[in-house]
Amino acid sequence: MKNIWIITKRDLGSFFNSPVFYSLTTVFLILNGFIFVNILNFFSLQSFQVQQRPGAGIGLNLNEMVIEPSFQNMAVILLLIIPLITMRSFAEEKKSKTFALLLSSPIHLKEIILGKFLACMIVIGLMILLSVYSTGYLILVGQPEIGPILTGYLGMFLMAGCYVSMGLFASSLTDNQIIAAAISFGLALFMWIIGWGAHAAGPELGQLLEYLALVTHLEHFLKGLINSSDLVYYFSFILFGLFLTHRILESSRWR
Amino acid sequence: MIEVEQLSKSYGPREAIRNLSFQIKKGEVVGFLGPNGAGKSTTMNILSCIMPASSGTARICGFDVFEQSLEIRKLIGYLPEAPPLYLDMIVHDYLTFAARLRNVSSKKAPPATEKVIEQCSLKDVRNRIIGKLSKGFQQRVGIAQALVHDPDILILDEPTIGLDPIQIIEIRKLIQELASSHTIILSSHILPEITQICKRVIIINDGQIAAVDSLESLTTRLHKGERLLLKMRRSDNETIEILRTLRKVNTVTEQKASEFIIDCEPHAEIQDEIAKLVLDNNWGIVELKPASMTLEDIFLKLTLEENEVKR
Numbered sequence: 001m002k003n004i005w006i007i008t009k010r011d012l013g014s015f016f017n018s019p020v021f022y023s024l025t026t027v028f029l030i031l032n033g034f035i036f037v038n039i040l041n042f043f044s045l046q047s048f049q050v051q052q053r054p055g056a057g058i059g060l061n062l063n064e065m066v067i068e069p070s071f072q073n074m075a076v077i078l079l080l081i082i083p084l085i086t087m088r089s090f091a092e093e094k095k096s097k098t099f100a101l102l103l104s105s106p107i108h109l110k111e112i113i114l115g116k117f118l119a120c121m122i123v124i125g126l127m128i129l130l131s132v133y134s135t136g137y138l139i140l141v142g143q144p145e146i147g148p149i150l151t152g153y154l155g156m157f158l159m160a161g162c163y164v165s166m167g168l169f170a171s172s173l174t175d176n177q178i179i180a181a182a183i184s185f186g187l188a189l190f191m192w193i194i195g196w197g198a199h200a201a202g203p204e205l206g207q208l209l210e211y212l213a214l215v216t217h218l219e220h221f222l223k224g225l226i227n228s229s230d231l232v233y234y235f236s237f238i239l240f241g242l243f244l245t246h247r248i249l250e251s252s253r254w255r
Numbered sequence: 256m257i258e259v260e261q262l263s264k265s266y267g268p269r270e271a272i273r274n275l276s277f278q279i280k281k282g283e284v285v286g287f288l289g290p291n292g293a294g295k296s297t298t299m300n301i302l303s304c305i306m307p308a309s310s311g312t313a314r315i316c317g318f319d320v321f322e323q324s325l326e327i328r329k330l331i332g333y334l335p336e337a338p339p340l341y342l343d344m345i346v347h348d349y350l351t352f353a354a355r356l357r358n359v360s361s362k363k364a365p366p367a368t369e370k371v372i373e374q375c376s377l378k379d380v381r382n383r384i385i386g387k388l389s390k391g392f393q394q395r396v397g398i399a400q401a402l403v404h405d406p407d408i409l410i411l412d413e414p415t416i417g418l419d420p421i422q423i424i425e426i427r428k429l430i431q432e433l434a435s436s437h438t439i440i441l442s443s444h445i446l447p448e449i450t451q452i453c454k455r456v457i458i459i460n461d462g463q464i465a466a467v468d469s470l471e472s473l474t475t476r477l478h479k480g481e482r483l484l485l486k487m488r489r490s491d492n493e494t495i496e497i498l499r500t501l502r503k504v505n506t507v508t509e510q511k512a513s514e515f516i517i518d519c520e521p522h523a524e525i526q527d528e529i530a531k532l533v534l535d536n537n538w539g540i541v542e543l544k545p546a547s548m549t550l551e552d553i554f555l556k557l558t559l560e561e562n563e564v565k566r
Contacts, residue, residue, distance in 0.1 A: 014341065101339035104328055106329040107356060
């Protein structure tokens with residue numbers, strides 16, 4: 001545990017001492033804020049129209065019409081941002097030959113991987129935390145249900161974990177950060193849309209594809225549901241990505 | 256302390272090292288000498304558990320580098336060929352990080368860092384960003400990270416590469432200080448460097464050990480003959496023949512026009528005679544000096560000798 005934290009602390013230092021964290025966070029917050037404001041505008045326009053025609057107000061729900069789409073959009077922005085956070089994890093270490101320092105130190109490879117995973121998760125956690133103002137504002141001015149908001153953030157965080165584990169895997173494959181980012185973006189997008197093949201694939205395979213898609217499980221969290229099957233999916237997804245990373249790094253020693 | 260047996264490593268079809276076997280005792284300072292690409296770095300990478308060998312075994316303090324690498328990694332300090340520096344970190348923070356990585360407790364890490372900053376004369380740059388330092392300072396930070404946890408064994412891959420002469424002398428002095436309390440393996444392709452620091456030399460060429468010897472016996476082995484360089488203003492076809500007739504001369508080769516390499520028996524001291532000969536023939540002497548053996552000559556000589564023995 002101690003060794004994991006040593007790695008995490010160094011990686012966090014390199015995030016915060018360079019413009020990487022600040023520029024990515026700025027981009028994330030601007031996009032996120034812009035989308036939130038627009039969704040909110042649309043909602044208030046509709047509410048205003050409803051006020052003109054009494055009786056038509058059924059179905060206007062702050063959770064469903066503002067918070068849920070905001071979360072969905074945030075998931076897409078994270079899809080774009082996270083590969084840029086994870087790409088350097090191993091690629092940069094390999095390029096600048098600093099990986100030799102870690103490998104020749106009395107520390108397990110899995111501790112290195114977990115340390116880097118944790119660092120990325122903390123960075124993303126911070127980003128998400130900075131965007132909490134939007135839901136906070138809604139709670140201040142309206143009466144949204146708190147439950148789905150909390151499970152929504154949980155789902156968002158777990159989904160980010162999946163992105164990160166794919167990103168670390170991509171970063172372990174190469175010493176080129178651009179390639180790492182491209183692979184992890186491709187992987188993440190593919191795992192997002194894999195469910196699209198469900199309709200054409202027949203009932204059984206279709207169900208499997210549906211289950212494999214990242215976004216299927218996020219929906220449940222956004223509705224306020226914490227299913228154990230969704231938790232199992234996310235945790236096994238993350239562990240599988242980290243496991244592959246471990247295999248790749250271990251085998252690269254032999255080459 | 257370090258036992259290497261039949262160690263081989265191949266990268267795909269290319270064999271980097273073949274059947275290396277050697278032993279290093281506790282407290283020894285051993286130099287790996289060899290041209291670039293001879294397999295020095297590969298051997299050091301295997302010893303510091305960065306990569307496994309294709310076949311053969313290496314043991315450090317009784318631990319196998321493959322089976323019990325974690326134990327070994329506690330004992331060694333390693334400076335790879337390219338110093339593993341995080342260029343965006345501050346020297347002091349980087350060294351503390353290196354100490355913590357090597358199991359130095361959080362309480363002991365700051366004094367350990369201070370000590371190594373002192374040792375490697377990094378005081379003036381302790382709060383500077385590593386990427387902004389000169390190559391010499393970066394190299395010293397690299398050495399400092401290998402030392403920070405006070406390991407029993409130091410593995411230094413070309414520690415003085417890229418340094419200016421003054422820095423080289425400083426690093427040499429540092430390694431000599433460390434030699435009293437550490438087992439040190441260092442590699443170089445510069446002969447004088449090894450001769451100044453190491454007591455024993457392992458010469459690697461083309462992935463194989465060309466010679467393992469103490470420095471004294473190696474130098475005497477190499478000084479089987481003396482070599483002189485003679486440069487003149489004029490020479491003719493007979494010059495080389497006339498030079499060959501001198502006593503104690505083994506071979507004479509013409510390097511360039513009017514420039515000869517004369518190999519003679521040890522302690523021949525025939526400079527006077529050569530000079531006289533040149534003056535008598537009115538060739539016009541320009542230069543007469545002992546020619547130092549380059550690393551290539553040594554390899555040639557050693558490998559030739561071995562082949563002769565085999566025949």
